[in-house]
Amino acid sequence: MTDIGRKRKVNQDYVYASDLPVGNLPNLYIVADGMGGHKAGDLASSYAVQTIVESIEKSTETRPALILQKAVRYANYRLFEKAAEREEYQGMGTTLVVLTVYGNEALAVNIGDSRLYEISGGEIVQISEDHSLVAELVRKGELSPVEARRHPDKNIITRALGIQDEAQLDLFPFHVEPGDRYLLCSDGLSNMVEDTELCRIISQEKDLSEIGAELILTANGNGGLDNIAVVLVEIG
Numbered sequence: 001m002t003d004i005g006r007k008r009k010v011n012q013d014y015v016y017a018s019d020l021p022v023g024n025l026p027n028l029y030i031v032a033d034g035m036g037g038h039k040a041g042d043l044a045s046s047y048a049v050q051t052i053v054e055s056i057e058k059s060t061e062t063r064p065a066l067i068l069q070k071a072v073r074y075a076n077y078r079l080f081e082k083a084a085e086r087e088e089y090q091g092m093g094t095t096l097v098v099l100t101v102y103g104n105e106a107l108a109v110n111i112g113d114s115r116l117y118e119i120s121g122g123e124i125v126q127i128s129e130d131h132s133l134v135a136e137l138v139r140k141g142e143l144s145p146v147e148a149r150r151h152p153d154k155n156i157i158t159r160a161l162g163i164q165d166e167a168q169l170d171l172f173p174f175h176v177e178p179g180d181r182y183l184l185c186s187d188g189l190s191n192m193v194e195d196t197e198l199c200r201i202i203s204q205e206k207d208l209s210e211i212g213a214e215l216i217l218t219a220n221g222n223g224g225l226d227n228i229a230v231v232l233v234e235i236g
Contacts, residue, residue: 001212001231005188006224012041013186013229014094016049023056025067029099031114031229033186035160036092044079044092048161051075052098064100064107065171072096072109072161072169079162093160096169097128097184099233101176108172112157114229115190116172117183117198124199127172131159155187181208182233185215188226192219208232 004011012034022028030052034045055071083089095112108116110128113135118125129135133156137143148154159168176182181202190198193215201214212230219228 001209001216001229003216003220003224003228005227006220008227010039010042011227012036012045013188013227014042014045014049015184015229015231016053017231017233022053023059023067024062025056025064025100026102027100028053028056029182029184029231029233031097031184031186031231032161033095033112033114033188033227033229034092035094037088040083040089040092041094043089044083044094044162047082048075048079048094048096051078052096064102065173068098068100068107068109069169069171072098072111073167076161076167077165080165083162091163093162095157095186096161099182099184099231101233101235104176106174106176106182108174110170110172111167112160113190114184114186117185117195118174119181119183119199119202120177120179122199122203124195124202126195127174129170130157131168131170132157149191154191176235178235180235182235183215184229184231184233186227186229188224188228189215189219189230192222192225192228202232208234 016030032045034041095114097114098109113130116128134148
């Protein structure tokens with residue numbers, strides 16, 4: 001699900017979810033949060049995701065890590081090229097968080113500050129690492145996580161897809177168990193709803209679509225300052 005929020009005029013978030021195979025991947029889930037001028041941000045996120053999906057569909061690779069890395073790097077190159085086509089596209093880019101699950105293993109790719117969380121046994125853990133100014137200060141011990149949430153520069157990201165001719169991406173391999181739930185989201189959700197509240201809502205014995213709607217409602221109820229993107233995955 002994605003929602004424009006209560007303050008923005010354009011929705012620059014883009015989501016993709018397939019429980020069915022995409023190329024040689026058994027499933028695929030993506031959240032992208034675009035940035036740029038009036039229309040450039042929504043173009044960046046949608047173009048990047050569509051390019052990644054098309055690249056995966058055509059890939060002859062069999063290893064998930066290689067499939068995802070090549071697809072994301074190709075999308076970065078295409079987006080970087082597209083940004084040079086028109087003046088209003090200059091500087092456009094997008095965050096990206098991608099998940100695929102195969103058997104008891106999963107792999108995530110992350111660029112920027114869109115997030116992947118694991119919700120299991122009543123606890124929430126952020127699997128991805130934010131590429132942002134305040135996140136780097138937290139990792140250095142110069143800011144506490146609480147201070148980071150209120151920091152005036154919390155929206156300054158240090159990496160994005162399409163900004164440079166080569167993508168800097170992080171890979172996160174991890175183990176999954178039946179019943180685990182995973183949340184991919186843009187900062188329009190994570191900035192508006194505390195992790196403890198995300199955990200409470202997602203841990204409910206409800207259908208994922210109901211939970212997604214409640215997450216968006218909560219983010220908008222807390223101000224809805226940005227577009228909101230939510231993809232929820234449950235391990236069967």
